[in-house]
Amino acid sequence: AQKVTQAQTEISVVEKEDVTLDCVYETRDTTYYLFWYKQPPSGELVFLIRRNSFDEQNEISGRYSWNFQKSTSSFNFTITASQVVDSAVYFCALSEPRTSGTYKYIFGTGTRLKVLA
Amino acid sequence: KAGVTQTPRYLIKTRGQQVTLSCSPISGHRSVSWYQQTPGQGLQFLFEYFSETQRNKGNFPGRFSGRQFSNSRSEMNVSTLELGDSALYLCASSISGTGAFFGQGTRLTVV
Numbered sequence: 001a002q003k004v005t006q007a008q009t010e011i012s013v014v015e016k017e018d019v020t021l022d023c024v025y026e027t028r029d030t031t032y033y034l035f036w037y038k039q040p041p042s043g044e045l046v047f048l049i050r051r052n053s054f055d056e057q058n059e060i061s062g063r064y065s066w067n068f069q070k071s072t073s074s075f076n077f078t079i080t081a082s083q084v085v086d087s088a089v090y091f092c093a094l095s096e097p098r099t100s101g102t103y104k105y106i107f108g109t110g111t112r113l114k115v116l117a
Numbered sequence: 118k119a120g121v122t123q124t125p126r127y128l129i130k131t132r133g134q135q136v137t138l139s140c141s142p143i144s145g146h147r148s149v150s151w152y153q154q155t156p157g158q159g160l161q162f163l164f165e166y167f168s169e170t171q172r173n174k175g176n177f178p179g180r181f182s183g184r185q186f187s188n189s190r191s192e193m194n195v196s197t198l199e200l201g202d203s204a205l206y207l208c209a210s211s212i213s214g215t216g217a218f219f220g221q222g223t224r225l226t227v228v
Contacts (some may be wrong), residue, residue: 033214043205045219052215091160095214100172102148102165103214109159 002027004094006108013082014116021077021111023092029053034068034075035093039110045091051075082115089113119144121210123220130227135196138223142189142210148172149191150217151183154205163206166191195225203227 003026013019025034036048049059051068059066063080079086092108122141130136142149151163162175166185183193189210195202203226209217 033216035216037219042221043207043224044221045207045209047216047218050216093217095217097214098173100167102167102172103211104173105150105162105209105211105217107160 002029002094002096002104002106004092004106004108006090006092006111008111009109010112010114012114012116015084016081018078018080019082019113019115021079021090021092021113023075023077023108025073025075025092025094025106027073027094027096029096031097033095035095036066036075036077037091037093039089039091041088048077079113082113084115084117087113087115121208121218121220123206123208123223125223126221128223128225130198130225132198132200132227134198135194136198136225138193138195138206138208138225140191140193140208140210140220142191142208143212143218146210146212146218147189148211149185149189150209150211151191151193152207152209153177154207154222155201155203160207163193198227200227 005024034051037045089110148167150165152160165173185191205222207222211217
């Protein structure tokens with residue numbers, strides 16, 4: 001069965017520390033996409049990154065970086081030199097094609113990150 | 118390109134009433150999904166619409182229903198509101214499996 005696990009419920013760090021958010025997924029499909037979303041207190045889920053199952057290149061975008069490893073079914077997210085504005089709930093997600101022709105999005109339970117000044 | 122628009126942003130309703138929430142997807146996106154998020158909970162999938170048809174449904178009672186119009190806009194209705202229906206309702210639009218884009222949500226409070 002498809003599943004996304006974010007084992008870290010809540011993480012607290014002090015500003016400027018690096019922090020890694022873990023994501024482990026399960027799927028039988030060979031073609032799928034992985035995502036990270038950020039949910040600030042305002043509520044909207046903000047799309048951060050997408051990775052397809054054939055692209056294991058790590059990606060860096062400013063202070064954010066993502067490490068995708070198919071061998072361990074993990075898609076971890078690292079924030080370097082964290083800032084208070086990074087405080088939010090972060091969701092990892094997986095999308096797979098359904099037989100209905102649409103796509104199923106499976107979300108992890110989220111990791112609440114608190115960055116303390 | 119405009120994002121996903123949800124209206125209203127906030128609602129307060131009384132137990133027993135019904136409520137309708139609206140979602141306008143990103144232009145060109147034909148798939149609209151609805152999620153319920155309660156405090157401390159993850160995203161609970163409600164249902165998905167594609168080309169005016171409900172394609173998938175989550176494990177929610179029949180009091181939760183929805184529809185999609187020919188312009189892909191979607192509405193979600195909850196009848197006979199209960200206190201436990203208080204939540205953030207999020208709508209997401211997508212064009213394929215390459216990403217679901219969310220609106221700001223409607224925060225429903227049932228008193």
